[in-house]
Amino acid sequence: xxxxxxxxxxxxxxxxxxxxxxxxxxxxxxxxxxxxxxxxxxxxxxxxxxxxxxxxxxxxxxxxxxxxxxxxxxxxxxxxxxxxxxxxxxxxxxxxxxxxxxxxxxxxxxxxxxxxxxxxxxxxxxxxxxxxxxxxxxxxxxxxxxxxxxxxxxxxxxxxxxxxxxxxxxxxxxxxxxxxxxxxxxxxxxxxxxxxxxxxxxxxxxxxxxxxxxxxxxxxxxxxxxxxxxxx
Numbered sequence: 001x002x003x004x005x006x007x008x009x010x011x012x013x014x015x016x017x018x019x020x021x022x023x024x025x026x027x028x029x030x031x032x033x034x035x036x037x038x039x040x041x042x043x044x045x046x047x048x049x050x051x052x053x054x055x056x057x058x059x060x061x062x063x064x065x066x067x068x069x070x071x072x073x074x075x076x077x078x079x080x081x082x083x084x085x086x087x088x089x090x091x092x093x094x095x096x097x098x099x100x101x102x103x104x105x106x107x108x109x110x111x112x113x114x115x116x117x118x119x120x121x122x123x124x125x126x127x128x129x130x131x132x133x134x135x136x137x138x139x140x141x142x143x144x145x146x147x148x149x150x151x152x153x154x155x156x157x158x159x160x161x162x163x164x165x166x167x168x169x170x171x172x173x174x175x176x177x178x179x180x181x182x183x184x185x186x187x188x189x190x191x192x193x194x195x196x197x198x199x200x201x202x203x204x205x206x207x208x209x210x211x212x213x214x215x216x217x218x219x220x221x222x223x224x225x226x227x228x229x230x231x232x
Contacts, residue, residue: 070099150211
């Protein structure tokens, strides 16, 4: 795994040091912030390759920070992993729906934490420049420029939504289960729950809605999802 610049946003010094030590030993460059406000100032100066953050931060919460970063074009595509003591199912779903890419509960295994960071970073490795654009039903996706256009309109997609749409458009009309999509889009080493797929399909549909193409992402009850290329 190539070295990455990772911003750790954690208010508890001992936990911040534990995360930084293990990621540093794995070869990564580490920046640290103890609260959301400090993290935002650091992000204005330089974008890292990934943000790892706690939910229970002083002042603005980690969940609010995730939402804020996802709402801004400059930071919308940042991989973000939440490491928190909040372990309820509702908390996990809320975090993922708000924009977190992964969710890990405290106490945690440092080795598992490093493995999950690497898994998340691998998802964002650049697409091969040899990848050809995909065009179906008037929707065009270009893996090289990371752009999606519907006619003259350019659509704003997050990184996961882009990869999800790329896979679905590259295999039109075929039904893919949630487990298959996790393997193909997130990677076979992903630790995520299958409901993560539903969350990102919802985001993809929202991003496609201004162009009317959200209806092309069809839910097949009891099976999964497919991209509908043919006119009904």
